[in-house]
Amino acid sequence: MAEAVATREAYGKALAEFGAKYDKLVVLDADLANATKTDTFKKVFPDRHFDCGIAEANMMCVAAGLSTAGYIPFASTFAMFASGRAFEQVRNSIGYPHLNVKIGATHAGITVGEDGASHQCLEDIALMRTIPGMTVINPSDAVEARAAVEAAINYYGPVYMRFGRMAVPVINDTPDYKFELGRGIQMADGGDVTVVATGMMVEVALRARELLANEGISARVINIHTIKPLDEEIILRAAAETGAIVTAEEATVIGGLGGAVSELLSEKRPTPVVKLGINDVFGKSGPAKELVTLFGLTAENVAAKAKAAIELK
Amino acid sequence: MDQAKERSLRLHAADVRLGIIEAVYNAKSGHPGGSLSVADIMTYLYFEEMNIDPKNPKWEDRDRFVLSKGHTSPALYSTLANRGYFPVEDLKTFRHTGSYLQGHPDMKGVPGVDMSSGSLGQGFSVACGMALAAKLSGKSYRVYTAVGDGESEEGQIWEAAMFAAHYHLDNLVLIIDWNGLQIDGRITDVMNPTPHDEKLRAFGWNVISIDAHDFGEIEAAFKAAREHKGQPTAVIAKSTKGKGVSFMEDQAGWHGKAPNEEQYETAKAELLALRASI
Numbered sequence: 001m002a003e004a005v006a007t008r009e010a011y012g013k014a015l016a017e018f019g020a021k022y023d024k025l026v027v028l029d030a031d032l033a034n035a036t037k038t039d040t041f042k043k044v045f046p047d048r049h050f051d052c053g054i055a056e057a058n059m060m061c062v063a064a065g066l067s068t069a070g071y072i073p074f075a076s077t078f079a080m081f082a083s084g085r086a087f088e089q090v091r092n093s094i095g096y097p098h099l100n101v102k103i104g105a106t107h108a109g110i111t112v113g114e115d116g117a118s119h120q121c122l123e124d125i126a127l128m129r130t131i132p133g134m135t136v137i138n139p140s141d142a143v144e145a146r147a148a149v150e151a152a153i154n155y156y157g158p159v160y161m162r163f164g165r166m167a168v169p170v171i172n173d174t175p176d177y178k179f180e181l182g183r184g185i186q187m188a189d190g191g192d193v194t195v196v197a198t199g200m201m202v203e204v205a206l207r208a209r210e211l212l213a214n215e216g217i218s219a220r221v222i223n224i225h226t227i228k229p230l231d232e233e234i235i236l237r238a239a240a241e242t243g244a245i246v247t248a249e250e251a252t253v254i255g256g257l258g259g260a261v262s263e264l265l266s267e268k269r270p271t272p273v274v275k276l277g278i279n280d281v282f283g284k285s286g287p288a289k290e291l292v293t294l295f296g297l298t299a300e301n302v303a304a305k306a307k308a309a310i311e312l313k
Numbered sequence: 314m315d316q317a318k319e320r321s322l323r324l325h326a327a328d329v330r331l332g333i334i335e336a337v338y339n340a341k342s343g344h345p346g347g348s349l350s351v352a353d354i355m356t357y358l359y360f361e362e363m364n365i366d367p368k369n370p371k372w373e374d375r376d377r378f379v380l381s382k383g384h385t386s387p388a389l390y391s392t393l394a395n396r397g398y399f400p401v402e403d404l405k406t407f408r409h410t411g412s413y414l415q416g417h418p419d420m421k422g423v424p425g426v427d428m429s430s431g432s433l434g435q436g437f438s439v440a441c442g443m444a445l446a447a448k449l450s451g452k453s454y455r456v457y458t459a460v461g462d463g464e465s466e467e468g469q470i471w472e473a474a475m476f477a478a479h480y481h482l483d484n485l486v487l488i489i490d491w492n493g494l495q496i497d498g499r500i501t502d503v504m505n506p507t508p509h510d511e512k513l514r515a516f517g518w519n520v521i522s523i524d525a526h527d528f529g530e531i532e533a534a535f536k537a538a539r540e541h542k543g544q545p546t547a548v549i550a551k552s553t554k555g556k557g558v559s560f561m562e563d564q565a566g567w568h569g570k571a572p573n574e575e576q577y578e579t580a581k582a583e584l585l586a587l588r589a590s591i
Contacts, residue, residue: 055472058476070373
């Protein structure tokens with residue numbers, strides 16, 4: 001079994017690591033440094049970490065102001081507050097002027113666990129990708145989270161990064177792993193159906209692929225770490241070559257990865273798409289792993305959706 | 314204040330007001346009331362107070378200004394145009410399709426605009442970020458932001474007020490354009506945000522109250538702000554909405570309405586007469 005690390009842990013470590021390399025990197029938090037893991041950065045660079053208190057709207061705009069003076073601010077809070085409460089600040093003061101602000105949103109999705117629905121943000125991918133010029137990244141593991149942080153530093157413009165609270169298996173710890181903004185990664189080949197997954201669902205999709213293989217079904221698995229801009233080429237090729245698509249994400253099925261893939265395929269290559277995610281309901285309290293099963297974010301369910309997609313061919 | 318300096322500022326302010334009327338009339342939309350109320354402050358900032366270079370609007374050591382009350386973009390645009398950032402003639406294209414003079418300030422398209430703004434409550438926080446950046450990089454530039462008195466009903470204003478005091482941003486000056494009116498009427502009737510002075514003092518600010526149309530008081534306030542260390546300074550500038558155009562003065566109805574042709578001619582004649590009298 002692979003090592004399991006929460007992407008928020010990797011995020012905090014990456015900030016501390018890259019803080020040494022990039023002196024313009026500064027970090028803002030909203031009284032959650034211990035949870036978002038920006039305290040890892042704070043321990044090394046206390047003078048470049050600013051707690052904004054429980055005032056997320058102000059924090060996003062302070063980040064905007066810092067960026068106009070050449071700093072690369074990472075503004076961190078839970079996904080719920082980063083994309084929800086502060087949506088309009090992100091849209092108008094970061095997105096509209098296309099400022100170089102990085103939003104490190106942790107505790108995304110139902111794997112927040114016990115805190116329950118009020119803190120389980122399922123809408124952030126959908127919300128953030130409606131903002132023109134916003135890059136939206138949802139890394140699948142700790143390796144990818146680290147790579148995403150550095151890629152965001154080296155890219156000029158607003159970036160929303162989604163990290164999880166729950167430890168997830170490391171799947172990208174390979175010598176040839178390469179992170180490129182906006183480029184999907186084919187994790188495994190297959191000819192009957194393609195699972196297009198993002199975040200923690202990439203690892204789940206790889207397990208689903210094994211289940212499908214046992215039934216003689218060959219599934220391709222694609223990791224879409226950058227939901228916007230979407231790697232259209234890799235998805236159109238998968239649609240052409242496998243003829244059926246399943247999208248898998250720890251987020252609402254409305255407007256997120258499933259929405260993005262459906263929009264693309266309906267216009268450029270109509271192909272059956274079955275969406276796996278949270279089905280237009282709020283989350284619930286419970287241990288994260290139990291919620292994963294409760295909400296059907298399982299390999300068995302991905303496999304079932306894959307078969308349903310094949311039926312639609 | 315030195316008489317020659319005051320005369321010069323009053324002339325510039327008259328030109329700024331003429332530009333405001335020109336912009337709003339030609340757009341057939343926009344916000345003249347709050348633009349005219351803040352015009353003297355804007356004039357003082359750009360013609361006297363701020364360390365800027367119109368030929369190099371992105372100069373990294375320049376002082377910054379954020380118009381948090383972004384709907385009064387005609388005041389900002391007219392001030393910038395009259396200060397030489399772009400042609401005054403372009404004010405006539407304000408809010409027109411294809412013009413770079415967008416309805417609310419757009420930093421991507423307008424030389425001299427330091428931040429896009431318009432959604433109330435946000436510009437003040439951005440100014441805090443700019444002031445923090447100056448502190449962090451050891452630079453001496455100062456940051457100014459103008460907020461409407463009605464705008465202070467936004468909760469984010471008080472988040473920013475907390476932040477600026479907490480981080481001792483004494484390089485930041487908040488100007489509250491206190492004209493007493495917002496779209497729906499008197500601020501004290503709509504949703505009373507007063508008293509601003511006591512509230513800001515309680516938030517840890519140095520507070521100075523002035524007449525927004527008296528250049529001597531404006532000068533003294535900004536000078537005092539420069540000298541005050543350890544705390545940010547708020548200048549509560551008691552102004553008259555629509556200042557300089559008789560029929561617009563102290564009328565909430567002129568918050569967001571353009572003059573018709575007859576009103577435009579009257580306003581222009583009044584401002585030209587005012588200018589000639591200086």
